[in-house]
Amino acid sequence: MTAVAYLGPKGTFTNVAVDALFEQGDTISYRTIPACLDAVDHGEVDVAVVPLENAIEGTVHLTIDYLIHQVDVSIIAEAVMPIEQHLLVHKDFTGDITSIDQIYSHSHAIAQCHHFIHEQIHEAEVEYTSSTGEAAAKIAQAQGNHAAIGNVLAAREYGLHIIRYNIHDYDNNHTRFAVVQKQPKPIKLRDLMATHHKTTLMVTLPSDYSGALHQVLSAFAWRKMNLSKIESRPMKTGLGNYYFIIDVEQPYDDILFPAVQAELAALGCQTKILGTYPCFPIVAPTSASSTKK
Numbered sequence: 001m002t003a004v005a006y007l008g009p010k011g012t013f014t015n016v017a018v019d020a021l022f023e024q025g026d027t028i029s030y031r032t033i034p035a036c037l038d039a040v041d042h043g044e045v046d047v048a049v050v051p052l053e054n055a056i057e058g059t060v061h062l063t064i065d066y067l068i069h070q071v072d073v074s075i076i077a078e079a080v081m082p083i084e085q086h087l088l089v090h091k092d093f094t095g096d097i098t099s100i101d102q103i104y105s106h107s108h109a110i111a112q113c114h115h116f117i118h119e120q121i122h123e124a125e126v127e128y129t130s131s132t133g134e135a136a137a138k139i140a141q142a143q144g145n146h147a148a149i150g151n152v153l154a155a156r157e158y159g160l161h162i163i164r165y166n167i168h169d170y171d172n173n174h175t176r177f178a179v180v181q182k183q184p185k186p187i188k189l190r191d192l193m194a195t196h197h198k199t200t201l202m203v204t205l206p207s208d209y210s211g212a213l214h215q216v217l218s219a220f221a222w223r224k225m226n227l228s229k230i231e232s233r234p235m236k237t238g239l240g241n242y243y244f245i246i247d248v249e250q251p252y253d254d255i256l257f258p259a260v261q262a263e264l265a266a267l268g269c270q271t272k273i274l275g276t277y278p279c280f281p282i283v284a285p286t287s288a289s290s291t292k293k
């Protein structure tokens, strides 16, 4: 059985993604994303599943920075899952939404619902938790005028009521999750259909000079290699020093990628392949399949 680390406790979106990806996983929950990545880096588990990017909030910087700076693991699969955020309250809560004075959730979940919070419960204090699952667990502990933002699984897991469904500010809210591994070893996923393959690289420029990024991009462009994402992140070595994360819409091969890497090396750039992997759309239990209060 595959030992899978995920951001817990039970009822997080990462938990939902793990359930959709693995039929028979020995799932081990960790309190933070770095703890999940350390677990796989240190060989405590076979793989870790971590959130990489959300359609509303953008890149999960903690994940990408930790992958680059702190661990030596590879992305072996990507799963894209629709995200529905709901407002969860204790089962004995009898007030209405305006009486809620505290809202608990993960910073990314709060950010996906900023508009809703601002419009409907702006008096409420926001309390950040390490995950949406932790927020739901807190609400279950005692009845009070507080609510959590989280998913259907969390409501079920902690016996909470959903007082308002789909409070995320934009439709088509999706999160990309990465499955990462230390040593290449076959992993048994459910029978999922990959829609495409991607390769993710990190590129560091030798120094800031005019046209540097243009030259980097040309190495892909004239080989007709389609890029689906490019993002700069601070190197953490001083202001103005960045590295680039580039997603290429094709699997690694022995001709084009080595040629790109050689061309970039000639420009003085360093490259590192973070993974070449299949991309799976996955589904989560939705509000449509649960009972409204």
Ligand SMILES: O=C(O)C(=O)C[C@]1(C(=O)O)C=C[C@@H](O)C=C1
Residues within 6 Å of the ligand: 007, 011, 012, 013, 014, 015, 051, 054, 060, 083, 106, 108, 109, 130, 131, 132, 133, 175
């Ligand atoms: O807190 C959770 O439920 C998580 O799995 C983390 C996380 C994230 O970091 O983006 C995952 C998916 C959602 O976008 C919101 C939160």
